[in-house]
Amino acid sequence: MTAPLKTIESSGDLTGIMQVLGRNAKVAAHTLALASSEAKNAALKGMAGAIRARKAEIIAANKEDLAEARKANLSAAMLDRLTLDEARVQAMADGIEVIGALPDPVGTVMESWVRPNGMTIERVRVPLGVIGIIYESRPNVTADAGALALKAGNAAILRGGSDSLRTSRAIHAAMAEGLRAAGLPEDAIQLVPTRDRAAVGEMLTGLNNTIDVIVPRGGKGLVARVQAEARVPVFAHLEGVCHVFIDKAADLEMARKIVLNAKMRRTGVCGAAETLLVDRAAASKQLKPLIEMLIGAGCEVRGDKTVQAADRRVKPATEEDWSTEYLDAIITAKVVDDVDAAIAHIERYGSHHTDAIVTDDSNTAEKFLREVDSAIVLHNASTQFADGGEFGFGAEIGIATGRMHARGPVGVEQLTSFKYRVRGTGQIRP
Amino acid sequence: MTAPLKTIESSGDLTGIMQVLGRNAKVAAHTLALASSEAKNAALKGMAGAIRARKAEIIAANKEDLAEARKANLSAAMLDRLTLDEARVQAMADGIEVIGALPDPVGTVMESWVRPNGMTIERVRVPLGVIGIIYESRPNVTADAGALALKAGNAAILRGGSDSLRTSRAIHAAMAEGLRAAGLPEDAIQLVPTRDRAAVGEMLTGLNNTIDVIVPRGGKGLVARVQAEARVPVFAHLEGVCHVFIDKAADLEMARKIVLNAKMRRTGVCGAAETLLVDRAAASKQLKPLIEMLIGAGCEVRGDKTVQAADRRVKPATEEDWSTEYLDAIITAKVVDDVDAAIAHIERYGSHHTDAIVTDDSNTAEKFLREVDSAIVLHNASTQFADGGEFGFGAEIGIATGRMHARGPVGVEQLTSFKYRVRGTGQIRP
Numbered sequence: 001m002t003a004p005l006k007t008i009e010s011s012g013d014l015t016g017i018m019q020v021l022g023r024n025a026k027v028a029a030h031t032l033a034l035a036s037s038e039a040k041n042a043a044l045k046g047m048a049g050a051i052r053a054r055k056a057e058i059i060a061a062n063k064e065d066l067a068e069a070r071k072a073n074l075s076a077a078m079l080d081r082l083t084l085d086e087a088r089v090q091a092m093a094d095g096i097e098v099i100g101a102l103p104d105p106v107g108t109v110m111e112s113w114v115r116p117n118g119m120t121i122e123r124v125r126v127p128l129g130v131i132g133i134i135y136e137s138r139p140n141v142t143a144d145a146g147a148l149a150l151k152a153g154n155a156a157i158l159r160g161g162s163d164s165l166r167t168s169r170a171i172h173a174a175m176a177e178g179l180r181a182a183g184l185p186e187d188a189i190q191l192v193p194t195r196d197r198a199a200v201g202e203m204l205t206g207l208n209n210t211i212d213v214i215v216p217r218g219g220k221g222l223v224a225r226v227q228a229e230a231r232v233p234v235f236a237h238l239e240g241v242c243h244v245f246i247d248k249a250a251d252l253e254m255a256r257k258i259v260l261n262a263k264m265r266r267t268g269v270c271g272a273a274e275t276l277l278v279d280r281a282a283a284s285k286q287l288k289p290l291i292e293m294l295i296g297a298g299c300e301v302r303g304d305k306t307v308q309a310a311d312r313r314v315k316p317a318t319e320e321d322w323s324t325e326y327l328d329a330i331i332t333a334k335v336v337d338d339v340d341a342a343i344a345h346i347e348r349y350g351s352h353h354t355d356a357i358v359t360d361d362s363n364t365a366e367k368f369l370r371e372v373d374s375a376i377v378l379h380n381a382s383t384q385f386a387d388g389g390e391f392g393f394g395a396e397i398g399i400a401t402g403r404m405h406a407r408g409p410v411g412v413e414q415l416t417s418f419k420y421r422v423r424g425t426g427q428i429r430p
Numbered sequence: 431m432t433a434p435l436k437t438i439e440s441s442g443d444l445t446g447i448m449q450v451l452g453r454n455a456k457v458a459a460h461t462l463a464l465a466s467s468e469a470k471n472a473a474l475k476g477m478a479g480a481i482r483a484r485k486a487e488i489i490a491a492n493k494e495d496l497a498e499a500r501k502a503n504l505s506a507a508m509l510d511r512l513t514l515d516e517a518r519v520q521a522m523a524d525g526i527e528v529i530g531a532l533p534d535p536v537g538t539v540m541e542s543w544v545r546p547n548g549m550t551i552e553r554v555r556v557p558l559g560v561i562g563i564i565y566e567s568r569p570n571v572t573a574d575a576g577a578l579a580l581k582a583g584n585a586a587i588l589r590g591g592s593d594s595l596r597t598s599r600a601i602h603a604a605m606a607e608g609l610r611a612a613g614l615p616e617d618a619i620q621l622v623p624t625r626d627r628a629a630v631g632e633m634l635t636g637l638n639n640t641i642d643v644i645v646p647r648g649g650k651g652l653v654a655r656v657q658a659e660a661r662v663p664v665f666a667h668l669e670g671v672c673h674v675f676i677d678k679a680a681d682l683e684m685a686r687k688i689v690l691n692a693k694m695r696r697t698g699v700c701g702a703a704e705t706l707l708v709d710r711a712a713a714s715k716q717l718k719p720l721i722e723m724l725i726g727a728g729c730e731v732r733g734d735k736t737v738q739a740a741d742r743r744v745k746p747a748t749e750e751d752w753s754t755e756y757l758d759a760i761i762t763a764k765v766v767d768d769v770d771a772a773i774a775h776i777e778r779y780g781s782h783h784t785d786a787i788v789t790d791d792s793n794t795a796e797k798f799l800r801e802v803d804s805a806i807v808l809h810n811a812s813t814q815f816a817d818g819g820e821f822g823f824g825a826e827i828g829i830a831t832g833r834m835h836a837r838g839p840v841g842v843e844q845l846t847s848f849k850y851r852v853r854g855t856g857q858i859r860p
Contacts, residue, residue, distance in 0.1 A: 030777075034801060107800075113822065119811055121821060126803070128833055212833055233663060233834050254856040261858035347460075369851045370537075371464060373556070381549055381854030390859065391850070392545060403558055403642055403847035404663050405835040417833035420821070421799045424811030426684040428691035429820065 017194065018202040021157055022210035024187035025130045029155040031185050033127045037104035039182050044100035044147055047178030048093040051143065054174045055089050061170035062139065069163050074137075082137045082164055092140045092171070095395065096147045102394040105413045106153045119424045125416040127153030129212035132203045133397070134159045134226060136218035139167035145215065146175055146189040148397050152415035155188050157211065159203055161218075162195040169193075204230045215397050215410070220325075235410050237375075237401040239325040240270030240353040242383040245342040245368065246290070247359035248281035254380060255286060255358045256293055261382040262356065264297050268327045270399060271354050271376075271386030275322065276333040277342045283310075283335045294331060303333040322349040339364050343371050350374065352401045354386040375401050375408040447624065448632040451587055452640035454617035455560045459585040461615050463557045467534035469612050474530035474577055477608030478523040481573065484604045485519050491600035492569065499593050504567075512567045512594055522570045522601070525825065526577045532824040535843045536583045549854045555846040557583030559642035562633045563827070564589045564656060566648035569597035575645065576605055576619040578827050582845035585618050587641065589633060591648075592625040599623075634660045645827050645840070650755075665840050667805075667831040669755040670700030670783040672813040675772040675798065676720070677789035678711035684810060685716060685788045686723055691812040692786065694727050698757045700829055701784050701806075701816030705752065706763040707772045713740075713765045724761060733763040752779040769794050773801050780804065782831045784816040805831050805838040 032040075051058065062084040069082055084092075105125045112122040131149045133156060135141040142158055149156035160168040172191040179186050192199045203211060208231035215235050216226040223236050244262050246255045262273035276294075278287050283306065291311045294301055301307070302317040317332045322345075324332075336342045339357070346355050356378040357368040365379040376386050386409070388396025393411030400406045406414035462470075481488065492514040499512055514522075535555050542552040561579045563586060565571040572588055579586035590598040602621040609616050622629045633641060638661035645665045646656040653666050674692050676685045692703035706724075708717050713736065721741045724731055731737070732747035747762045752775075754762075766772045769787070776785050786808040787798040795809040806816050816839070818826020823841030830836045836844035 030803075033803065115820070115822060119815070231661075251856075257856060257858055265859055365853075369853075373460075373463065374849065376850045376852065378852040379854060381852055381857040382859050384859040385549070385852065385857070387859075390545070391551060392543065407847055408850045417837055419804065420806045420838045422806065422808040422811055422815065423795075423799075424809060426681075426687060427811040427815070428687055429695055429812050429814040429817075 021190050022207045025155040028185040028187040029129050032153045041100045043178045043182035043184050044096050046181040047175045048096040050174035050177040051093040058170040061166040065164050065166045078137050092143045099147045099151050099395050105416050117427050119427050122421045123418050126419050128417050130155045132157045132211040132214045134216045136161040137163050139164040141217050142168045142171040152412045157190050159192040208232050235400040235406050237399050239351050241325050241351040242273045243275045243346050243355045244273045245277040245357045247364050248279040249361035250358040258382050263331050265384050267329050271384045273383050277336050280335050280337050300330040306335040307333045354383045356383050451620050452637045455585040458615040458617040459559050462583045471530045473608045473612035473614050474526050476611040477605045478526040480604035480607040481523040488600040491596040495594050495596045508567050522573045529577045529581050529825050535846050547857050549857050552851045553848050556849050558847050560585045562587045562641040562644045564646045566591040567593050569594040571647050572598045572601040582842045587620050589622040638662050665830040665836050667829050669781050671755050671781040672703045673705045673776050673785045674703045675707040675787045677794050678709040679791035680788040688812050693761050695814050697759050701814045703813050707766050710765050730760040736765040737763045784813045786813050
């Protein structure tokens with residue numbers, strides 16, 4: 001049982017508080033690892049129900065957070081991310097139910113084989129353990145991340161933004177109700193009960209024997225800090241400098257559709273394209289219409305000399321532009337000699353997140369898919385598909401560009417580890 | 431091309447040396463990631479050939495290392511680990527050929543599925559990148575680890591024991607010859623060219639943006655240091671405190687066979703049993719014969735009161751004994767109330783490495799396999815099967831007890847990462 005929040009907040013012993021959270025999480029993880037799918041799903045259903053039932057309470061807490069945030073002159077974008085209305089609370093509850101309906105990864109046999117001596121070996125999924133989630137102003141992460149961790153049998157320690165602490169607390173109370181009703185430990189999902197920013201440092205280094213993986217959810221500053229300081233593995237991407245390469249064998253209509261979608265569908269997502277590369281052999285036909293289309297859609301285009309020559313509204317691109325994640329209606333454009341030059345550009349300036357080629361030449365496509373070293377590579381499809389939901393994972397906790405354990409959209413399966421079960425009939429080793 | 435060894439050794443700029451190694455490894459990793467299976471296998475074949483051809487040279491270098499080690503009063507065990515004779519050199523070359531004959535994991539499609547919009551998604555294995563291997567006196571690790579990293583398309587930075595530097599260099603020269611002959615970059619496998627012990631620290635922290643994973647191979651001191659200091663992921667186990675639990679429904683003959691093998695086949699391996707747990711309900715029949723058998727085989731038994739009562743030669747076990755990895759002909763033995771008590775004991779004192787149950791009751795066996803949180807759990811088989819070769823992996827770089835990425839025997843597949851290849855026909859995201 002967690003000690004009352006006020007006591008902890010006023011104690012001032014942050015390291016002590018965090019160590020208690022860590023121990024609680026370890027104990028809860030042990031129970032969760034053996035919890036049945038039914039119990040976990042009942043808890044998730046209970047959480048969704050409790051969030052709906054406590055809607056007024058959650059929105060009231062959110063109004064208090066918002067009032068304070070306005071006083072503190074938070075930006076309009078941050079206020080928007082912080083705001084919960086009825087629809088957003090509803091979406092949060094629905095999201096938990098979607099996670100509940102996913103297949104339970106724990107206990108799944110990933111592989112099995114029989115050895116010449118008759119022993120059978122199974123590789124079976126087990127939970128990872130304790131997941132630390134550090135996020136900024138979006139309070140809905142409290143629900144999403146907590147639910148996803150629980151589904152995979154993990155305990156979660158959540159550190160939300162200090163601007164949204166009241167809201168996160170109200171959501172967390174609903175989640176605790178769901179856990180209690182299902183007979184699971186409340187400490188399965190703990191919220192760091194203090195605004196003290198040093199709590200983040202404690203999670204990154206002080207709890208390195210407790211937290212198995214840290215997932216940062218927020219802006220570049222947060223992710224960079226977590227990647228630089230964490231003594232535990234991190235699932236994250238610092239940025240998504242995503243490319244679309246239009247090969248000489250691309251269909252112009254398909255190229256238009258994909259480029260427009262990759263850049264403009266939503267400019268603020270990590271899978272949004274930031275650079276358009278056009279094959280020199282296709283530039284005479286493709287470049288002008290693509291640039292006109294982008295500018296016509298309200299996108300600023302920054303380009304090299306050739307691209308500037310194609311349309312006078314194109315601004316010059318600086319060296320820095322090629323590796324910039326705009327998250328806005330801005331794109332850089334460049335003419336490259338061929339697919340090799342496109343791959344070399346992506347390797348040099350990209351962020352190993354998501355990159356696409358448009359071409360009708362399957363050899364060129366296969367070369368691109370093989371040689372581009374990114375978490376997601378696409379042929380004739382929009383980079384905006386970089387999303388766990390679009391991959392069919394049901395839900396994701398984020399997208400990772402690291403190479404260890406998880407890469408690309410991190411769904412419930414990537415929040416598991418595995419072990420080997422060996423069944424014999426008395427075999428001994430010669 | 432690596433700068434000449436002597437120049438580097440005398441420069442004294444260790445950080446600079448290590449940064450050069452890191453950059454070389456990154457460049458080589460890029461080439462290796464796209465190298466064909468044929469080229470990698472040709473390099474491995476060439477390495478094996480070169481090791482055989484340079485046998486005399488390798489053994490001469492080893493003699494120099496041994497002479498110096500004797501002067502430095504290294505223990506007999508360490509001298510044995512350091513020694514290479516014709517048979518050991520031959521075994522090293524054979525081992526590289528075994529790795530060459532394994533299937534190439536790179537490019538393997540792990541999963542593929544079709545989305546409702548018609549896009550196909552493939553999850554395909556790619557190399558991890560750069561693997562750092564830190565080992566002690568066994569110079570054969572130079573060959574084993576370098577070959578295994580290469581097979582999975584990774585670059586390797588090897589830091590061998592300073593006692594075996596001449597031997598490692600001679601082996602490394604043969605490996606470089608194999609790489610050259612196959613047209614692969616020599617920097618695919620680099621040996622840290624200095625005895626300066628600070629090189630280990632540089633690998634653990636200074637190269638954290640270069641090295642993707644560190645594998646320590648050696649004693650507990652080395653592994654503990656690497657685990658404590660590394661800023662990159664580590665594949666390792668600190669110790670193997672492995673248990674055999676004899677359930678009340680165990681067959682006595684099978685129990686005898688398995689306990690004897692698990693403890694005494696080789697006492698110095700990490701999968702050797704260190705504790706015997708006997709179900710109270712079976713103790714009257716099983717305990718005495720098992721203890722007598724162990725003592726008869728030359729094993730010291732340390733036990734609780736009940737075990738001491740069963741045989742007067744049993745010594746009392748201290749609290750510390752229960753969590754000690756003897757790596758010797760010593761075992762602790764305890765009578766426990768039931769399978770739950772056995773599982774609780776293993777959780778409390780074990781090292782999450784390898785644990786076994788002997789029973790004819792399949793329900794009890796399944797409970798044990800499910801609830802014991804170890805990398806490897808076995809039913810009716812010896813703990814000494816904890817080995818990549820015995821699992822059918824062909825070769826292993828070690829056994830991991832961590833939960834991230836790799837767990838249990840780390841074979842060539844665990845030295846890979848993956849990416850997603852998406853193939854569309856013009857799909858855009860709604």
